[in-house]
Amino acid sequence: MTTSHRKELIIVTGASTGMGAATARELGSRGFHVLAGVRRESDAERVRAADLEPVIIDITNPGNIEALAARVAGDPESRPLRAVVNNAGIAINAPVETLPLEQWRRQFEVNLFGHIAVTQAVLPFLRQSRGRVVNISSVGGKIAMGTYGAYSGAKFALEAVSDSLRRELAPQGVQVVLVEPGGVKTEMTGHGIERAQDFVQQMTSSQRDVYGDLMQAVINQAVSFTKSGVSADKAALVIAEAVTARKPKTRYTIGRDAALLTRLARILPDRTLDRITAANLRPHFPKAAAQR
Structure with a gap:
């Protein structure tokens, strides 16, 4: 690919x-003409621009995914799909x-x-264009900190799936790339902190003691961070x-922290x-805990 692109389609999920x-x-x-995946109409109006077309995509909703594939197949200008950026996350x-367990699920x-x-829904289009899958993982897909079991578990699994997919699709001309961010100033990080704070309040007294x-x-x-x-x-x-x-x-890392931690995870003993x-x-x- 080059960066001097005539109009082609790219899907970015979690684009609110x-x-x-x-x-x-x-x-x-x-x-590029970007199909920007958002979950609400209010988000759609905020991101809409000349080259950004918001589409409602809850990636856990099969109907939304079917509609996304239909949008690509029925593109009015018959533009090829060059890439999907799987970015949505919590x-x-x-x-x-x-x-x-419901939160794990x-x-x-x-x-x-x-x-x-x-x-799965867009691979037929990427095969036609010899396009690309870009999966947004995390430094948490390489190192699992305490309390990050569910998040890192999913990211470790995404790394494994991406490795397998890359080897499956290489003969078909479709590339698979992982991006591993470290600390990034985003709303998702803030929401995660808020969820953690709320969860502490929901713990039983015995759980909080531990x-x-x-x-x-x-x-x-x-x-x-x-x-x-x-x-x-x-x-x-x-x-x-x-x-x-x-x-x-x-693989690409984002931030010096991610570059360092991913290297350490490869070479240091557990x-x-x-x-x-x-x-x-x-x-x-x-402070009280640190002094104990």
């Missing part, structure tokens, strides 16, 4: 805000013991199965590179990683 919205704008500015952080439905469903300090430390760390993260617009530049590069890498992650989390514990 954050990295998805920034990626849709960036790709639109490069000459963050639900809580200890493995305390997170209800919700996390996997959105962050894994929804992406698979969208990919996990309350850990949850507060993780929340404090996430706030600090996000403040020092890159902007959504900078993250969008990396995603756009993954979409448009003629010979893309199999116990060493345990000590590093514990040391990084320690300053974020409530």
